[in-house]
Amino acid sequence: MDKKQLQTLLEQVANGGVKPEEALLQIKTEPYKDMGFAKLDTHRGIRQGMAEVIYGAGKTKEQILKIAQAMLTEQEKTVLITRMSQEAADYVKQYLDLKYDEMSRTGRIGKIPTPDGAGKIVIATGGTSDMPVAEEAALTAEIYGNEVIRLYDVGVAGMHRLMDHVEEIMSARVIVAIAGMEGALASVIGGMADCPVIAVPTSVGYGANFGGLSALLSMLNSCASGISVVNIDNGFGAGYLASMINHLDSKKN
Template sequence: MEQSELLSVLEKVANGDISVENAMLRLKQQPFSDIGYAKVDHHRGLRQGTGEVIYGAGKTPEQICGIISSMLKHGQHRVLITRLTVDAAAAVSEKYSIDYHPDCGIAVIGGNRPADGIGRVVISTGGTSDIPVAEEAALTAEFLGNEVVRLYDVGVAGIHRLMAHLEEIMSATVIIAIAGMEGALASVVGGLADCPVIAVPTSVGYGASFGGLSALLSMLNSCASGVSVVNIDNGFGAAYQASMINHIGRKNENTLP
């Protein structure tokens, strides 16, 4: 059950459309389902505003289908799956209708939440090689109900490419800066924007980049204020945080007295 569904139940009780007993029955449903290999959290949407997300890596197609079945059965009509391989996606698609993006391993069931954030999430990359991580972030942010602007291949090696998008940068509610190599993009964007910047180091780079560790350390040591950093290649985590920032105003509007 998501928070919007809880509000709907309470409104129906207030209007006399359902009884208090029926409302209690719906709220008392088991908060998770134990299906053996997974304990599927059905109250996460109620607690956090967003339902559970399936991390596809390391799971068999049968396990993923079982988790999806449990989610749908308990009213989670929109499901996001990350790090889903092509082979696993093919197997899952035999049972469920999925919108699959093989370039970043994202799959969606039930479509995206309508964009209802307070502004726009801008996603920028240093280079084209960072796009798979950026698309994981962009598709996650769109699934969570955000308007997304993509600024790809605007790294510091040709900084004029970034400067051509100052309007998008300066009007953003939150920016995700994604880069490998030395990870300098986050500091540059952080020095231009008046909003939170979430830096994502990627594993793109030559040997001394150490699989993204160099970019991670550079971003952690950024001299620009307002820059936070997530783990290497973690586009999903950056998008989730960005969505929370972009919905803070909406959350305050919906807070009951």
């Protein structure tokens, strides 16, 4: 149950549509469910507005399945699994209706909700090689109820490609700029847009790019204002943060 669902439930109690004892049964869950190998945070959706996400790397396929099943038992409408292997995806598919994106290694159980964010989130990449990280960000944002526009392979090596999308950039509520090499894309977009820009350095690059460290340092040292930076290849973190920004207006209501 997330914050919106809880508010709706309480309003139904207030207007007599739901009995208090019925509502109590729906929200009377422990703060977390101890599964032995994991402690499922069942109240994260209420606290933060977004349910817990399963980080698949390092978990066995059996653990991933059990956590996903427990989340569905707790009435989670959509379960997101990041960094999920093909082997784990094939295993979980035997038991649950899993949709798996091989490029981003992202799994989803349940429907993608209707977008309810205040605006559009633009996901832009410097090159095609950055797409796995970009898709992780894009799918994360979509699963959390956002309309996403993808602008792929619009890096600074060919500025005309980016300039063909000025309208999308200028009308975005949040932009996620994803690039490897020297990471210049974030600075260029940051100098064009009037909205927050989330920079994501990737490990794409030749020789001494140090696994993405060169792009990370460039983005941290950007002279453009309004840029925040997440860790190397952290598409999920960027998509999550972009969704939070895009839903800030809903907190005022």
